[in-house]
Amino acid sequence: MKYMKARSTIPVRSRRLLLAGAMALAALHGAAQSGKPTLFLISNSHLDTQWNWDVKTTINDYVHKTMTENMALMDKYPAFLLNYEGAIKYMWMKEYYPAEFERLKSYVASGRWHVSGMSVDAGDVMVSSAESILHSMLYAHRFYRQEFGVRGGRDIMLPDCFGFSYALPALARHAGVRGFHTAKLAWGSASYDRLAPFGVWQGVDGSQIYAIYKPGAYDAHEEFNKDMTTDQETLERARANASAYGVPAVFRYVGPRSDHGGGLQDRQGSTGENTPYWLDLSARKQDGDLNVVLATPDECFHYLDSLRNGKYQVWDGELPMRSHGVGCYTSWGLLKRWNRKTELLADAAEKASSLSHWLGARPYPAPQLRDAWVRMLWQQHHDGVTGTSILAANDISYNEYYLANKQFAQELLASAGATSALMDTRAGGIPMLVYNPLSQERTDVVEAEVDCPAGPAGVRVLGPDGREVLSQVLSHDGRSGRLRLLFAATVPPLGYAVYDIRPGEPSTLTSSLTANAQARQMSDGRYRVTVSAQGDVAQVYDLVNKRALLGAVRQQMIYDHEDTWPAWEVSYTDVCRTPSAQLGSGAQVTLVEDGPLRKSFRVWRSQDGSTFVQYIRMTALSHRIDCVNEVDWQTPGRMLKVRFPFTFAASRDTYDLSLGTIARGVRTPDCYEVQGHQWADHTAAGGQYGVSILNDCKYGWDKPDTRTLRLTLLHTPSCGGYRHQANMDLGPNQFTYSILPHDGGWNQHTQCEAARLNQPLLAFTAPAHPGTLGRTVSLARLSTDSVSIKALKRAEDSDELIVRLYEWTGTDQPGVRVTFPAPIESAREVDALEQEVGPATFSDSTLTLAIGHYQPRTFAVRLKSPSLQPDTAALGGTPVSLPYNVDVMSGDKSRGNASTLYPYAYPAEQVPDTLLSGGVRFVMGDRRDGRRNALRCSGQDITLTPGAGEDKLCLLMASAAAQGSTARVVVGGDTTTIEVPCYTGRVGQPLTCTTLEAKYTRDPVALAIPHAHSVSGRANEAMQYMMAYRYCVPLPQDASSARILGSDTRLLLLAATTSSSPMDDLREATPLTTEIDYRELGSALADTLDGRLVPRTVTASHQNGSKEAATMANDQDPATKWCVTGGQSQEPWLQYTFAQPVVIDRWMVLGAARENGDYVARGFRLQYQSEDGTWVDADVVSGNTLNKCVRTMTPLTTQAVRLQMTQGEQDGYTTRVCEFAVYGHPQATTAITTVEATRQGMGHTYDLQGRRVSAPTHGIYIRDGRKVLVR
The missing domain is CATH 2.70.98.30 (Golgi alpha-mannosidase II; domain 4)
Structure with missing residues (x-):
């Protein structure tokens, strides 16, 4: 088609208009089949965010190379064009390489660099929820529009994902996407042989998009190192496609190999690696047998649309893989659990925030929710949630998931607190607010925990109407004074209800529920x-x-x-x-x-x-x-x-x-x-x-x-x-x-019950007070349970409510009504990108619609404001002027230009002028280079000028000490002690094969920047988190000053505000965040800290210098290791000598699989020194593949043990041991110690079979490595 040859002489934007017109004309006159066949080449640069490397390498190397190498190719070759997807990579370009990113904008504007795909990352679409996929497209579109002035591609670009859901075409069409393309089906799709090279893919709701199923490998390029306008094989394929489908064209990927991104090699004379030259030549050549076009996917789908005819194959079904990828549905269950829980917590937080915002109780926390969404969404990339990356990459994902989980939980808690302040929470006992994030009214079980110092004989619970509901006591912990209970709650859809918990009052309600312990x-x-x-x-x-x-x-x-x-x-x-x-x-x-x-x-x-x-x-x-x-x-x-x-x-x-x-x-x-x-x-x-x-x-x-x-x-x-x-x-x-x-x-009953299981009712204890909202409130009600409200959020660029509904029974639903608590002022239908589709039908407070089977529909609704409008500006509080005395921030052009007292500086461009956290407004210090912007706390008095009713002092704090710092806040005569975590490091670390224990930072995160400036190195530190935490202390009436004392000089106060916000008044009665750890188990085989014996001396036959010394196997830090190269010794030993004889009954070796799975030691022995000084094998391990090898054995007594290596790697002899530990107790310890059952100590308790026991009653147990008699 000759219009395609205009690329080299006509400006790109004009060329695009001509392209569209020419293709439409060709379709109209049937000229496409008789014209010259066309090879469409989709140039791409596939970059796995994490896989055999972690995201630090991606940011430090691959993202930068992708930008610079491809811009260089565009400068050299007039016809060269690149299609690049993944908004998160563009976000990192902007954050880490701002100068190059500004250059990139001109290439995007010219059409040479095409922003392809429509997602935060090339995400897995089999495990990710429908709402995750839609939010991913929304946030990618928003970023592209803000930064480049483009919508992003009208394509789903997933060249390397492991299967494709039947729901994907429906979701794509709902976001205005026209087509889908992938290379992965060639890796073993069960449907591959039945698929045409391209065609129409029909989704679960009947929506259709175009699809390119067989574009070849995304990293193919050697085969294009020739004049493709005369390639006979391609010409024959194009003619075959014209005959079979009425499309005289072939669609192929071309790109660099290795999944590292970057640009095609441009090595003149190097066989197979001079692809850009040949692509440019082929695309500019006019007289060949084939048109060769370096095309965008949008152009390919426009072309297919222009030639649409009855020969097109319509594939109505899913596109799973046969084997490759089916393990990804299960691999690394930690990731799957965090993914599901965080997706649903995001939904609950958006809905709660929408209600509190409409009520005027708090501003909608759009930046915070968006940040948490993006943080979660990039974990869904096709080597992330699928569980196919290296262990170091997984560690980053665990932290990202947990941080997103915390962020959503914090916004949910703040929104619930804001709404609760307007409700009538008066109670004879403990007021409890119960939240239902589902769009169906439900009567369900609430499992809650409340303060109750004395163990109650029973509990009685009253509903919002004052009537008693079913309840029961689960347990009471006398040490903590916490009562666990169940009660039945009926809560309106997308809303709250207030319950009255009365410990100590007996309940006489019964049910038809029965149990027979003997018959089980x-x-x-x-x-x-x-x-x-x-x-x-x-x-x-x-x-x-x-x-x-x-x-x-x-x-x-x-x-x-x-x-x-x-x-x-x-x-x-x-x-x-x-x-x-x-x-x-x-x-x-x-x-x-x-x-x-x-x-x-x-x-x-x-x-x-x-x-x-x-x-x-x-x-x-x-x-x-x-x-x-x-x-x-x-x-x-x-x-x-x-x-x-x-x-x-x-x-x-x-x-x-x-x-x-x-x-x-x-x-x-x-x-x-x-x-x-x-x-x-x-x-x-x-x-x-x-x-x-x-x-x-x-x-x-x-x-x-x-x-x-x-x-x-x-x-x-x-x-x-x-x-x-x-x-x-x-x-x-x-x-x-x-x-x-x-x-x-x-039917809908199954859907509702699954939703209830996955999103249980959430409960909060609240202060008692009257409220104009009454004891229940709901944001929306549906006329049928055959439809569900799956998203309810504020619009990204207006104050409208975005309401997304799914039909979820597989039946068309006419006349569905959505009723709101106030009259509708305006309503319109929008797509998933919140772009207008058309008008909506509404009357008074009810929106009416028809929805097809399994169809998603979205509406933007503006409700009349309620009469009760608190002053949200006042809720933000009064900023406190601080006597800043240290600089802890540096700009991108002067990285690390900050106080040398601390190892890291906050990147100034990533710190907002004003930070909103939990409804509290913090005004940050001067971020310009050389300015002081933090208070190093050493007992300074800060002046307070609280506004009317402000009864809290809110502090934004962090510690530059690795172990954290202790803050003492003195206000009036009261002192509040706060343990402030380190400003860097991870907030979420589960117990895995590379860690010794689970660690979770429970403090409220107010600022989380995945980027630090190294002060000594004057450089970026990618994914080195910089954190700040929010704390609130009571502010006595008439308080005019506060004194902040730190346990060391590393305690930092970044901002302070006096506030009357009610958002901190609620307390969780049901957990909001997901911490993955043992609750009841955690046997001796898994616990790597309890009963650990500490040697007096550590020696070794060899070590690889002081940075990989023998002592590092005993420092309880999995990031360090004892290393001996194979050249030093193939069978080195590591020796622990104890101050006195010890009894050992188990031992553990932690390997270096976090670096490489091949580094796991294959063979080693535990030896002990006998009384005559000889070394005796106590246990022998061979053929090992486990990174954390924990062994139990018959107890032995000795004063020295050795780890004798026999093969330090899977296929070699370099030894890498991150931790070596033995467990038991000193011989001098009494064999059985009698303790009271209430004296739990710091360690876990196990029965004699190694099972963790949460509440031992009487008998012999193991605690802290010792036998104890609990009575």
């Missing part, structure tokens, strides 16, 4: 659950229809081995294996909850080194049967599945896709391990009844036969390559799966 049975009057002696749900029985629905639900261990792609794949062979073991031996089954609201059996089991605790629960409010699991997983080379054997057949089961559902049959070699989100359903062939299986953080399923469904829980394969992945999931794991029997087929 529970019943809610409709269904009966029997628990077997092996600890399984043995049967679910329908008492009304007199039929069993489900047989023994067994957790199964299955051999799991992957030579090449361990995290990515679960083989068909392994999935079909007979289980190597099923849980059950030695089970302990106890009825532990026996109240009128909930019955619960606790099951303890162990198998092949792993320990399991499960609570099997029924409540009086639902037919749902919950199985709440905690697992100390220590069984490598296995996957764990749970099998649900139904008593009735179904040829196909239905799986939740987050938006819509899909039905799949019995597994086949092409489709065996499949993806599903919150539930899957098995309904009898006639549709009379069925059972839904729900879960709270799992995604992998298989259907072995017509009567069985299995959910994959853990995936820890033995490995050939990527050896660090042999450690996946080892350690603590929590997950819940639930059994939901139902009449008829699945």
Whole structure:
């Protein structure tokens, strides 16, 4: 097509207009088929955000090279064009390389650099929720529009993702996207051979987008090192496509290899590496057999649209992979759990913030929510949440997930506090505010914890109307004075209700819920659950229809081995294996909850080194049967599945896709391990009844036969390559799966119950006061439960409410009504990018719409403001003028130009002038170079001028000390002590194969900048977080000054404000954040600090200098190591000598898999020194693949031990040991010490089988490595 040849002579923007017009004309006259065939080359530079490297390398090297190398190619070759996706990379360009980023803007403006894709990152679309995908497109679009003045591509650019959901076309169309392209289907899609090279992909709601399925490898380039206008193979393909589909064209990727981004090599004369030259020549040449166009995906899809005809293949279904990627539904369960929990916390925070904003109770925290969303969304990149990156990358993701989790929780808490201040919370007992983030009114169980110094005989709970509701006491901790309780709460949709908790008052309410401990049975009057002696749900029985629905639900261990792609794949062979073991031996089954609201059996089991605790629960409010699991997983080379054997057949089961559902049959070699989100359903062939299986953080399923469904829980394969992945999931794991029997087929009831499981009611204790809102409030109500409000937020660029609805039963819904608490002033339909689509129908306070099956629809609604409007400006508080005395900030052009007292400086450009945190406004210090902007606290008095009613002093603080600092704040006669964390480092660290313990910073984060300036190095430190924390202390009436004292000179006060904000008045009664750690387990095999014996001296046969010395194996810091090169010694030893004889019963070696999985020591021995001085083997390890190898043994007594290495690596002899520890107690310690049960000490308590015991009663236990008699 000759119009394509205008590239070299016509300005790009004009060329784009001509291109569109010419293609439309070609389609109109049918000239495309008779014209010259075209090769469309989609030039790209694929960069994995993390994979075999971490994001620090991406930012420091790959992002910069991608910019500079491609801009150089554009300067040299007039026809060269690049398509580049991933808004997060552009954000890093702006943050770390501002000068180059400004240059880049001109290339984008000229059309030479095309902002492609429409997402924060090239994210996984099988595990990510529908709302994550839509928010990703929204925030990418917003950034592109603000920085470049463009919308971003109208394409889904996912060249390297592991499968594509049936929901994706629907989500894409809702964001105005026209097409999708990928290279990954060639890696083994079950549908690959049935797919055309390109065509139309139809989604779950009937939406259609164009798709390029077979563009070749995204890093192909050698084959284009020639004049492509005369390439006969391409010409033949184009002619074949013209005949088969009416499209005389071929679409191909071209790009550099290695997934490092960067530019194509431009080496003249180098075979296969002079691609830019040949691309430019081919694109500019006029007289060849083929047109060659370096095209944007938008142009490709416009071209396909112009030639649309009846020959186009319409693919109506999902596009999963056969094997490559199906393991990603399960790999690294920590990531999956944090992802699900954080997605849903984001939803709850947005909805709560929308209500408090509409009420005028607080400004909408858009920057804070957006920052948390983006932080979470880039963890969903296709080597992130999928679990396929190196361990160092995972550590960064854990921290990012937890930080986003905290940010959402903080905004939710602040919004709930602001709304609560307007409600009537008066109570005879403890006022409790209960929040429902779902769009369905619900009566559900609240599990809460409140202060109650004395152990109550019972508890009585009154609802908003003053009537008593079902309740029961779970436990009371006499030491902390905390009471755990359950109560039934009815809460309006997207709203709150106030309850009155009265400890000590007896409740006489009963329910139909029953339990029989001896028979191990529970019943809610409709269904009966029997628990077997092996600890399984043995049967679910329908008492009304007199039929069993489900047989023994067994957790199964299955051999799991992957030579090449361990995290990515679960083989068909392994999935079909007979289980190597099923849980059950030695089970302990106890009825532990026996109240009128909930019955619960606790099951303890162990198998092949792993320990399991499960609570099997029924409540009086639902037919749902919950199985709440905690697992100390220590069984490598296995996957764990749970099998649900139904008593009735179904040829196909239905799986939740987050938006819509899909039905799949019995597994086949092409489709065996499949993806599903919150539930899957098995309904009898006639549709009379069925059972839904729900879960709270799992995604992998298989259907072995017509009567069985299995959910994959853990995936820890033995490995050939990527050896660090042999450690996946080892350690603590929590997950819940639930059994939901139902009449008829699945419907909105299944959806609602899954939503309730995943988003439980949240409770807060509140101060008692009257309020004009009354005791309940709701932001919106739906006329039907067949539709759900899945997003409710403030618009990005207006004060409208964005309301997004999904149809979630698969049936068109006419006449759906959304009713708000105030008249609607305006309403319009918008897309996912919040761009106007058309008008909306509304009357008074009700929006009316029709919605198609599984369709997403979004509306921008402006409500009349309520009459009760507090002064939100006043809530922000009165800034305090501080006597700043130190500079802790530096600009990008003078990195590290700050006080040399501290190792890092805050990057000035990333610090706002005014920071809003928890509704409090902090005015920051002068960020210009050389100015003082922090107070080094050493007892200075600061002057306070609080406004009327301001009763809190809010402080923005940080410590430059690695261990943190202690602040003492003296106001009036009161002193408040605050432990302030370090201003850098991680806030979230789970217990994994590379750590010794879980560490979580619980303090409220007010500022989190993923970027530091090194003061000594005068350089950027990528992903070196700079933090500041918010604290509030009571401010007595008439207080005019405060004194801040620090435990050291490293305590920093960055800003202070006096405030009357009620947002800090609430306290969590149910946890908001997700901390992954042991609750009940954490056996001696997993705990690496309890009972650790400290040597007097540490010596070694060799060490690799002072920076990798022997002592570093004993410093309890997993980031350091003892190292001996193979050249120094192939069998070095490390010796610990103790001050007195010790008794040792277990030991641990922590390897260096965080650097490389091949660095894990393959062979080593624990030796002890006998009385005659000889060294004796106490334990021998060979063929090891575990990074954290913990061993138990028969107790021995010695005064010295050695770690004798035999093979320091998997394939070599360099030794790298991050930690070596032995556990037990000094020989002089009395064998059994008698202690009171209430004296818990600092360490954990275990029974003699190594199981952690949270509340020992009487008997012999292990505590701090010693035997104790608890009486």
